[in-house]
Amino acid sequence: MAVPTNASLWLLPPFVLTCMILHEAAHALAVKHFGREVIAIGLGWFWVGPFFFVDTSDMWLAGRRERILVSLAGPIADLVIAGLLALASLLLPPQLASLVLFGAAIRYLTVLLCLTPFLEYDGYYALCDLLNRPNLRRDAFSWLFDEFRPTLVALATAATHRRTELFYALGSLLYLVFLVTMNAFANHAFFASLFREDRQAWFVGPLVWVITLSLLAFFLAGLMSDLSQLRRPARRAY
Template sequence: MTEFALDAPVLVRPYTARRDGDFAVIGDDSRQVYLSIPAEGLDLLEWLRDGATVGEAVRRFEATHAASPDADAFLQALADEGFLAPAGAHDPPPDAEPARARRAGHLEWLSPHAARRLLSRPVLAVCGVVVGVAVAMAVDRPGLVPGPSSLMFHSHFWAYLLVVLGIAVIGVWLHELAHVVGARAAGTSARMTVGNQMYAIVAQTDLSGMWMASKRERFVAVLVGPLVDVIGAALLFITLWLNDVGVLGLPEPVRLVVAGVLFTSFIRLLWQTFLFLRTDFYYLITTALDTRSLMADTGAFLRNLVRRVLRRRLIDQSGVGRGEMRTIRIYAVVWVLGRVVALAVLFTATIPLLWFYLVRVVGFFRGDEMTGQFTWADVLALAMLSFLLDGGGTLMWLRSLRRSSRLRRRAPDRVLVE
């Protein structure tokens, strides 16, 4: 544990800060570490940064806020995250959590001014017109709206599947690229990565730098991804409508691909409503409610319920306001029910599907005869995608669970935000 003498100054490492009501966010962009602290805590940190000793900063705090701060705990928490150290120190404290290595963001060449023009009101107005036209066409011919059957190809299944999936991946890439543009419009960096949400492999964008942006800018960066999905779906439906009325003469294979890709757009939008995962709409709600770590605080709340039953020491959540705690209690129900359903799908659909294709792939290499309407090319294509997406996602999830377990063993009484 780091010791801070009252009569000595403190080494405060460079940081940026943004006040937001009763709280402030401090960040070290070089390490991509961001913390939410009480606004009065930022006063204390700024006095220390300006050269005041710990004792002088505490006395200023008492004179300004008419209260005595728990300086030891506050300074220790900041030291653990590498924001400060005793005077004379040159390296981060040995017990600090390792920060993520700073990596260059995508579209760094795109200036904030240019990014804001891409998200300007005229551009959004044009997008609104396109969506409005598509909605009117859907009302005119609702039978053109594709359903799950649009992915049930009765011939050349493997070829259709790979083409539809390839185009859908491009749509996912555009979705994530839009998030990066939203971050650049706020003057921050963002990076697209591949990760997992439970057992599903997902593309995602690291928007950590948006903690330092305004609430409006955070809304834009979050919403622009689903907006791209909606625009893409609208353009695809307009294509189907124009073909149906005879303006376009699409070959039947092309029409089938367009309908299949459109349905995958619906699936992506539906995915964003899974609030028990870190989806775009989850971040939209947390931004609207000013809950800075809703999922992590909910996890601590649920673990405390178990700890009360087992009569173990509780995780300290005294810093969570009453209004935010009400939100956490409601969200806990959504989180538990969502995870139960997701686990049920894993054990009743995903794992049996993986086993189904594993048996058939083994049969293929043994020379078994193929039965049914699928060819071996169809089965191998489905097996490859299933093992890559479902199997790979499950392995990544298990690895993240092990990592979380190690972190909790090291700090059992802390709220861990991952």
């Protein structure tokens, strides 16, 4: 798959925006399918960027299976979009096919991100319902930061009695390290590609690094804010 040209890269924002709307529409339609109400639809902010959201809290009055399906509706919509784009690329000229296939790859990557349960995305909420642990993330980090002491005895006890919290919290921390690293590499690669036609200019290299490090700083600030909030006592949902 060839890398899209600079002109093609400017098509990414409207493409991603459209896919985000379709993703959230799938959640909303799933809620309506199960006879519940969509409380609100809006725009929010998560870590370093805006996102669309659908308030599906009325689904708490539905069964666990229905809640899981509502959580998975968005990633399923992304899979359908990615699959259609991949099929369309087989029928298009090579240059256009490469661009369409690049869009499909983005959606497949989005599905992986959404289904990863270590951040509060769709996969996390599906896992919470599957385990019947509505505050799993907050419980796990609150226990890890405030109660757990990293000794062999504590580790053995935790592996027996707090296995879910231990695995989830440690898995989340490892995933966050991976995410921060990939964020830096991805941003640098994207902006280096975006300005590759002007790479002879002396300022392009430093500019790419300034943009990359600035976005990384925002990302880390969001991460630290998220972790600090997780240290607060969990509010139980009944």
